[in-house]
Amino acid sequence: MRDPQALISTQELAAIVGRPDLRIYDCTTYLEPSPPGSDDPYVAVPGRHTFEEAHIPGADFLDLQGEFSDPATRLRFMMPAPALLAASFGRHGIGDGTRVVLYGIGTMMWATRFWWMLRSLGFDNVAVLDGGLDKWRAERRPLESGEPGDYLPATFTIKPRPGLFTDSHAVKAALGRPDHVIVNALGPQFHKGLEPSRYGRPGRIPGSVNVSAATLMQPTKELIAPTEAEQKFAAQGITKDKNVIAYCGGGISATIDLFLLHQLGYDNLTLYDGSMGEWARDASLPIETG
Template sequence: MSRTIDPSTLFVSPQWLADHLDAPDLLVLDASWHMPATGRDARAEYLAGHIQGAVFFDIDGVADHSTGLPHMLPSPEAFAAEMRRLGFGDGMHAVVYDSVGLFSAPRLWWTLHVFGVDRVSILAGGLPAWKFEGRPLQTGEVVREPRDFTPRFDATLVADLAQVNEALLSGAAQVVDARSAERFMGLAPEPRVGLRAGHMPGAYNLPFPNVIEGGRMKGKAGLDAAFAAAGLDPDKAVIASCGSGMTACILSLALAASGRAPAAVYDGSWTQWGGRADLPIVAYAS
């Protein structure tokens, strides 16, 4: 199980960020990403207006493209090269946000921790909260001076197919699925072509919106209620899954926000599991 993270460090307010934008050891990263069906272009939206000094992290671009699965974790070398290019160096504080509120930012929060970054925070409420307070935006690309970044891979935060299968068989960890109840039960089609509908035998279901309220993470009481409603014991090991490894990171963050160890994330998630005919599934659709 991974180490716990001080919940008080997970989020910063728009006011805090505004007060610290000029800090030399801070870098703001726009980690916006949208499902293909939305028709939204996260990079184009970043160029049209972003927090001052923020750089854009391309979740799809900075990834391992050899697997055929979407936005898989890049190699430590590839990630380090991108961090250096963006101007993020060892010991710096990363503040991450997205344009929805709390959707894709947790993916970069998790990725940064996977590669050994200790100081990572998420802007509470994301870009919508920043805009709501009437704070200024900057347009165009931001280019910063390269910094030295050294990746330190934390394997406790990542789960592969073999580890997930073992957890399901042995009960060594609880596998929790962040997809909607309809998709989990196989009553709604998967958004990606060619995937079977349903879920892994023995998996729990905690749809990611159940831990969010008003574009922000719920407080500890709300999180504990969500864990309980899903049948989870948050004090035991958890592996989070979803459609493609994106919203699983929200559940990992939710555990951290409740004072527990963040969940390991099954990076292949349902795109891998549901795309393989040799793996068992449970579905309630007729």
């Protein structure tokens, strides 16, 4: 893999818990059904309650929608301004000289989303826990309950890495271009428009290919082997000479695709942050089914 330090096993993490420079974060959010009559695709519920029930010793909790997303838009989980984001990370103890480990419950997508955000700010000393809390629990490793750990605030130095996020205008401009490939990380039933979409019009961005994030994870909640992932991407025409735009419903599960593509050595990677939460509701943007 390109960056062995970007993925950490439960065994490796257990060996370094308690190190003074280590910062561990539960990144879990739950997507609950919207109340009747609501135009929102779901209600984003921070996983603070499950964090307080059980977490890896010393960990803190990161609320993606509440503290690490743009408050000025109705779209969920949109990237805030870099300075605002850096200040939030600094308040939670992430900064120069710290080693960060991110994990989630049920899926790795919340951790990979934070990993992608940190990379966009130029922070690379960060790893995603393979298998998350699910694997940690299954191995009967130590757990704590109660309030988050007390990491001291830190100075987060921004070193912008442009191009990791993109918008609907750039995606529309890429439609039909042979040097681009647009990858949908949603399930095949949503990619084909066979089921109603909670985001609006059913279907996909025209010409996009489907590598569902769910197919990139094992039942243990760990990522599949790199060679297997490479085969899945290659089967959809995703090659290293192309510019890859990944999307999903809200810019979260697509970061699993992007994490693996990065690890496989792909360079030209970007996330369509608005994803179907924006695209499907904008009647001026084309959509495809079948």
